[in-house]
Structures are given as structure tokens and as C-alpha cells.
């Protein structure tokens with residue numbers, strides 16, 4: 042654990058000063074692409090007019106035989122493609138893999154000014170983040186990078202979940218954490234074979250009406266990810282960083298994807314991954330504050346000018362706590378509306 046006095050000092054001589062706060066940049070959808078797939082790469086300028094984050098994936102879903110090609114292609118994308126105001130992130134391979142060292146070295150050294158966030162998979166404890174933090178600082182210093190790269194951890198092992206608070210607080214580079222439901226399910230030996238979503242066997246059943254255990258009873262599926270997500274949200278907010286739902290693998294099931302994303306949004310997450318273009322609009326719809334809720338929140342703020350006291354609006358008590366809840370909704374809505382204005386002007390071909 043670092044001393045509070047040295048927490049914000051660069052970890053290498055010549056590395057940029059660490060950030061004191063996470064930049065307030067919307068990241069409703071982290072859209073994954075395979076940098077080694079030319080068809081996907083040609084779509085990037087057009088995708089950049091509709092998504093908040095484009096992420097070049099080098100880890101799972103990229104065949105071992107194509108890792109080097111995908112890495113080189115991602116550096117090329119970073120250095121040659123105009124993505125406007127859309128952020129560029131990269132998912133590197135796991136720390137113990139044969140590709141990690143080359144991933145991190147080349148991405149930081151050759152594209153460190155273009156990449157905003159490095160997503161690190163299978164993070165198990167603060168020591169993993171501390172290791173990457175120092176390595177990135179050394180590479181930044183050597184390459185003369187002017188602004189610090191941020192780190193994003195994927196929560197996908199039991200040990201990672203057990204250490205999530207320490208992971209979130211391990212470095213000022215930490216930008217956020219995503220749930221990794223597929224690897225986490227495997228690591229925990231859960232009995233789902235899906236990427237996110239529910240399971241028909243994880244349910245509650247109504248009590249027997251009149252004690253008749255043979256009566257037909259209603260059941261409702263429960264959210265397999267509730268505990269992990271809630272714990273992750275608390276850990277992220279404790280550290281002042283951003284929580285995200287990860288991927289939803291059933292691309293056809295847009296309804297369940299929207300439900301899963303919305304659960305995460307209501308719980309406090311700021312975004313989710315989109316694996317396929319069809320999931321982009323789902324994430325935008327879900328992670329953009331609802332107009333009716335924003336109007337209500339503005340009404341509460343206006344009624345409680347300085348946040349103190351208590352008033353009734355439509356029969357509901359409002360005070361300092363609801364003032365803060367509403368201020369969060371309004372601040373997010375304003376941030377997103379500015380982002381959508383930028384996306385719209387880029388999509389119209391106007392200068393941003």
C-alpha cells in the first residue's frame with residue numbers, strides 16, 4: 042500500500058503526473074472490435090460518429106496465431122484513424138500470457154498518446170495493478186508521453202472479487218472496472234455457460250397458497266450477477282472510479298441484453314460493452330438518463346434551491362438526500378447531452 046503522501050507521485054522519473062480525478066467523459070458503450078479484422082477496421086470512422094468508446098481487443102476472441110498481427114494493426118489504427126472525440130481503449134492480454142509484455146510495450150511506446158485507457162483482464166489483486174502501473178510509467182517516461190494512460194480492470198476471478206476494493210484503490214491510474222461474467226462463471230464453477238444474463242435454475246418460487254405444496258406456483262428468475270455487481274459498484278465509488286457491466290453474449294436476445302444493461306444502470310454503472318453493432322443503441326438508450334426522470338430531477342433541484350430543508354412534490358418528501366440523487370441525474374444528463382451534440386455534429390460532417 043502506498044503512503045497517501047506519495048500516492049500521486051509518478052512511478053518513474055520523467056513519467057507524466059498521475060491524474061487526480063477521472064476525466065468526466067461519457068462511456069455508455071465500450072464497443073469492441075478486432076483490430077486484425079479489416080472489415081471491422083473500415084467501419085471505425087463511421088462507428089466513431091455513434092459510440093463513446095472504441096476498444097481494440099487483443100485478448101480472448103483473438104486467435105493465438107493472430108495476436109501479433111492484431112497488435113500491429115491496433116497500433117496502426119491508433120496512429121492513422123481519425124476517431125474524432127471518441128475515446129480509444131485497448132484490451133491487452135493477461136499478465137501471465139506470452140503476449141502481455143509485447144502488448145504493453147508496443148501500445149504505450151508507439152500509440153501511448155492516442156490510447157486513453159488500457160483494459161487489463163483477469164486482475165486478481167492490487168499487486169497486478171501496481172505491476173502494470175510501474176511498467177506503464179517506465180514506458181511512458183522512455184517514450185516521452187505527455188498524459189498518463191489510465192487503467193481499467195476486468196473482474197473475472199473469485200480472487201479478483203474478493204480483492205475488488207484494493208484493486209480499485211491500487212493506483213491513481215485506475216479509471217474503472219468491468220464485470221467479466223464469462224471468465225468469472227468459469228473461475229467460480231458457476232453452472233451457466235452463457236456470457237452474462239440469467240439462468241432458468243436461479244429463481245424464487247412463491248410460497249404454497251394455503252399451505253398447498255402441490256399447487257401451481259409462480260416463479261421468477263433472479264439476477265445471477267446482483268451480488269458481484271453491487272460489490273463492484275461500491276468498490277468503484279469508494280475509489281472515485283467508474284463501474285461497468287461487461288458483455289452480453291447472446292447477440293440475438295436484444296430484450297434480455299437491455300434488461301441486463303438497465304439493471305446495471307439503475308444500480309450505478311455508467312456503461313456496458315457492445316460486442317456487435319446491434320448492441321450500441323441498446324447501451325445508448327439505457328445509459329442515457331430518461332427525459333422524464335431528468336425533468337423531475339430539475340423540478341426537485343429548483344424546489345430546494347440550496348438543498349436544505351424539506352418540501353413535498355406530488356406527495357413525495359424531498360430533502361438533502363433526494364437533492365443529491367437528483368443532482369447526479371442532472372449532471373449526467375448534461376454531460377451526455379454535450380456528448381450527443383458532439384457525436385451529432387461529427388455525424389453531420391461538421392467540425393467538432
Ligand SMILES: CC(=O)SCCNC(=O)CCNC(=O)[C@H](O)C(C)(C)COP(=O)(O)OP(=O)(O)OC[C@H]1O[C@@H](n2cnc3c(N)ncnc32)[C@H](O)[C@@H]1OP(=O)(O)O
Nearest residue numbers: 073074075080081084098101102223236288315316317318
Ligand atoms: C467474454 C469476452 O471476452 S467478450 C469480448 C471478446 N469478444 C469480442 O470482442 C467479440 C466482438 N464481436 C465480434 O467479433 C463479432 O460481432 C462476432 C464474431 C460475435 C459476430 O460477427 P459476425 O458473425 O460477422 O456477425 P454479423 O454477421 O451479424 O455481422 C454483421 C456486420 O456487422 C459487422 N460487425 C460484427 N461485429 C462487429 C463489431 N464488433 N464491430 C464492428 N463491426 C462488427 C460484421 O463485420 C458484419 O459486417 P457486414 O455487414 O459489412 O458484413
Ligand SMILES: CC(=O)C(=O)O
Nearest residue numbers: 197221222223224287
Ligand atoms: C468480459 C470477459 O472477459 C469475460 O466475461 O470473461
Ligand SMILES: [Mg+2]
Nearest residue numbers: 101197221224
Ligand atoms: Mg474474460
